Amino acid sequence: MSFYAFIGALEQGFVFGLMVLGVYLTFRILDFPDLTVDGSLPLGAAVSSVCIGAGLDPFLSLVPATLAGFCAGAVTGLLNTRLRILHLLSSILVMIALYSINIRIMGKPNFTLLGKPTVLDPLAALGMPSWMAAPLLFAAATTLAALAMVWFTRTELGQAMLATGDNPRMITALGVNTGNMIVLGVGLSNAMVALCGALVAQNQGSADVNMGVGTIVAGLASVIIGETLLGKGRVGRMILAAVLGSVAYRLAIALALSLKVGSFSFAPSDLNLITALVVVAALTFPRFRRAVSRMTGA
Numbered sequence: 001m002s003f004y005a006f007i008g009a010l011e012q013g014f015v016f017g018l019m020v021l022g023v024y025l026t027f028r029i030l031d032f033p034d035l036t037v038d039g040s041l042p043l044g045a046a047v048s049s050v051c052i053g054a055g056l057d058p059f060l061s062l063v064p065a066t067l068a069g070f071c072a073g074a075v076t077g078l079l080n081t082r083l084r085i086l087h088l089l090s091s092i093l094v095m096i097a098l099y100s101i102n103i104r105i106m107g108k109p110n111f112t113l114l115g116k117p118t119v120l121d122p123l124a125a126l127g128m129p130s131w132m133a134a135p136l137l138f139a140a141a142t143t144l145a146a147l148a149m150v151w152f153t154r155t156e157l158g159q160a161m162l163a164t165g166d167n168p169r170m171i172t173a174l175g176v177n178t179g180n181m182i183v184l185g186v187g188l189s190n191a192m193v194a195l196c197g198a199l200v201a202q203n204q205g206s207a208d209v210n211m212g213v214g215t216i217v218a219g220l221a222s223v224i225i226g227e228t229l230l231g232k233g234r235v236g237r238m239i240l241a242a243v244l245g246s247v248a249y250r251l252a253i254a255l256a257l258s259l260k261v262g263s264f265s266f267a268p269s270d271l272n273l274i275t276a277l278v279v280v281a282a283l284t285f286p287r288f289r290r291a292v293s294r295m296t297g298a
Contacts, residue, residue, distance in 0.1 A: 002258070004131065009254035011135045013247030015203065016218065017142035018196035020226075020246040021149055021239065022189040023219030028238065029153075030165040030185045035091040036076045037193045037219060039098030040069045041212035044194025045201035046102045049111040052202070058119045062198050069194020070187040072098060077183030102209045110208040118202040134203055141199065145192060146243055150236045161185050162235065214272065221279045222246040228282045252278050 019041060026034040044065040051061035072094060079090035103109060123133035152158040163171035164181040172178055193215070201207040226245025230237060256274045257266050266274060 005254045005258055006251070007131050007135060009250040010247060011138060011203075013250035014135060014138035014142050014243075015199050016196060016222070016250070017138075017243045017246040018145055018199070019193045019215060020219050020222040020242045021142070021145055022192035022196070023216065024223050024239065024242040025149070025189040025192075026186055027220065027223065028165075029162060029235075030182060030189075032080075032165070032182060032186060033088050033091070034073070034076060034186055034189060035088065035216055036073055036094045036098070036186070036190050038212045038215045039095040039102070040072045040190040040193045041197035041200075041215050042102050042207065042209055043072055043098055043105075044069050044197030045207035045211060046105040046111065046209070047194070048198035049113055049201050049207040050105055052113060052116050052118075053111065058117050058121070058202055062119075062195060065198035066191045066195045069197075070191035072194070073190030074183050074187040076190070077179075077186040081179035081182050099209060106207065106209070109210075110206055112206045113202060114205055118205075119199065120203065138199065138203075141195075142243055142246075145195075146239050149239055153235045153239075157184075214275075217272075217275055218249065221275055221282070222249040224279055225249050225252075225282045228285055249278065 019037065023034075023037060026032045047068045048058075048061040048065040051064055052058050076087075076091045076094045079085045079093065080087045083090075085093070120130065120133050120137060123137060124130065128136075153162060160171060160176045161181050161184070163174075164176065164178045164185070168178045171181075197207075197212070200211070222245040223242050224245070225248050226241030226243070227238070229244060229248060230241040232238065253271065253274055256278075257268065257270075259266060
């Protein structure tokens with residue numbers, strides 16, 4: 001793996017760490033399988049790009065992008081809690097609807113930001129090279145989001161959300177409206193995913209309606225890898241594991257793409273295959289480690 005491939009993997013790992021935190025919130029905290037993220041990531045990219053194209057400051061464009069993602073997640077939660085539509089189906093319905101909505105927002109399938117200001121421009125103005133600016137900025141953003149998430153889970157509202165995913169009957173008996181907790185949690189999850197999409201669009205210089213394809217798979221893979229590396233524990237540790245899992249997943253992808261054995265090498269079109277192999281390895285590694293421990297102990 002070359003140096004620039006390594007830096008690129010770190011950059012991708014940190015920026016998509018925001019998305020992984022959102023996936024962790026729904027799948028691990030709320031126990032809510034949410035596929036909305038495949039549509040909310042390009043939603044955030046579309047909103048931010050159009051706002052920048054209209055002359056809005058790139059940092060301020062992150063606000064409407066994040067709010068749009070929250071609204072998309074809230075709709076998924078409302079379909080599930082108010083209309084009693086299965087959570088998986090409600091997220092699929094919103095994801096499908098967002099495909100058309102994103103095209104409506106951009107007016108076309110993609111929107112370019114070439115020549116437009118981005119959040120990376122202030123760092124470039126300070127003389128920082130682009131290969132260093134993006135990883136540092138995205139690492140800072142993901143770190144702040146992770147710290148905010150840890151703080152939130154320690155609040156009374158955050159504890160109610162944790163209990164909603166862990167034991168909904170018990171928390172309902174204590175007077176908490178689990179429906180509201182689901183709407184809020186799925187909304188916050190997709191808000192982080194949309195923020196990730198906005199940053200990705202500004203970094204790569206364009207927003208595309210198909211850029212969210214496979215987001216949920218990458219998010220779940222990162223969560224599983226993080227849990228394999230750090231093991232399960234308290235919420236703060238699991239949030240850290242999600243971020244580290246995001247970086248480890250991107251490094252594994254970059255390493256696989258740079259791998260060459262004889263005349264064989266992986267191509268970018270093999271990304272889904274590599275992801276599947278990485279997830280299988282992450283899921284089976286703990287069992288293999290326990291088997292080895294028993295054999296050595298015996």
